Amino acid sequence: MKPQVFAYHDPSSVEEALELLARHGPGAKVLAGGQSLLPLLNLRLARPEVLVDINRIDSLDYLAEESGWLRVGARVRQRWVERDPAVRRAVPLLAEAVRYVGHVQIRNRGTVCGSLAHADPAAELPAVAVAVGARMVARSRAGAREIPAEEFFTGPLSTALSPDELLVEARFPCSPPGWGWAFVEVSNRHGDYALCAVAAGVCVADGRVRDARLAYAGAGPVPVRLPQAETALREGWPLEDALRAACSEARRLLEPEADIHASADFRRHLAGVLTERVVRLAYRRAVDGAGGARA
């Protein structure tokens, strides 16, 4: 057996789970899809004393559109989001990006909230959350609070959650009319984490970019939003000039890390190339009124 000995709880209600987290403090770990936690346990890189498995909590299994928000409960598997046509309509960026997460076998278990809570800087869904301005709903015994995505990710594999808090839901704003979205990624192999990925949205009226959102994965310690590049897209004209300015802002401002997969320079280069690619795609979708539908 690979993991170190731990005590295992699989409560059937959120209240019980919060009680367990409060009682065991930092020695406890939440187990959601297990697609990041189990490898860490098997390698003994994580050695929690207590696991609080949330897979038996049926009340966390909902995916619903409500008052302009897509609400994703903590037990919703990535595969559900990938298959649901309502997600494609409401938050097309999420639907497009989730297919880049690992493989089918991983997405059949892995949860959307688990990926956000895990906060890998090269992960796709945190970049999506930052790009669209998602909000995280955290609960502890003390109560509930909402954390904007840009404040949620605090460093590599770290978030604003405290050890006694459960991420019960992630809320993604539904795409407003006039916007087009796109997600592009370069990775070494299909299903790998991104070497660099860009999530983009542009709002187009009369052919001109009125508003833009850009977020990068694999380009810093957390998913990075680039307001300067967004401004360049909004203010530049013609489109070719705006694109050139946005790409040069991306290359100038991003500070990716080097690792065994790619050098920092290569990642910075990719960020520039992908910025152009993703904005063109999002722009075309906005103009076609396709939102973010895949061709």
Next chain:
Amino acid sequence: MREPVRTIQLSVNGQASTVTVPVRKTLADVLREELRLTGTHVGCEQGVCGACTVWLDGEPVRSCLLLAVQAEGHQVTTVEALGTADHLHPVQQAFWENHGLQCGFCTPGILMTVVAFLREHPAPSREEIREALAGHLCRCTGYQNIVRAVEDAARRLRPARG
């Protein structure tokens, strides 16, 4: 800490069995060591190689990334349920005839993925087949024959549909 154990009811290939297992034991290890279903192979134990792929309620998952206690109340299906030596599953037959395996270590996991994949994509393109296989590592056959085997398996399964 004393080793926490739990007695669970597992439903594997339609058969119920009761086992008492350490809570930290993965489903892959329980299948192999307790239930003696050694068709499910264990390679990397970190979700990468795909050798341990089984179905949980009909969907392919990594059994090395699932604790056995988590499988209670769910239907587990392993490669042993696909065919027998005398009556191979059409996908197994296609792998055999197309030289889609050599040592066979990766094969059970690939079969579980491919059978589920062909259910949803009865007439897949070569690109779709490659994407479906991306979650599996084969260290000796070479992927060309595996892709060919999947194409052939799709053909074999198609007329039977309807």
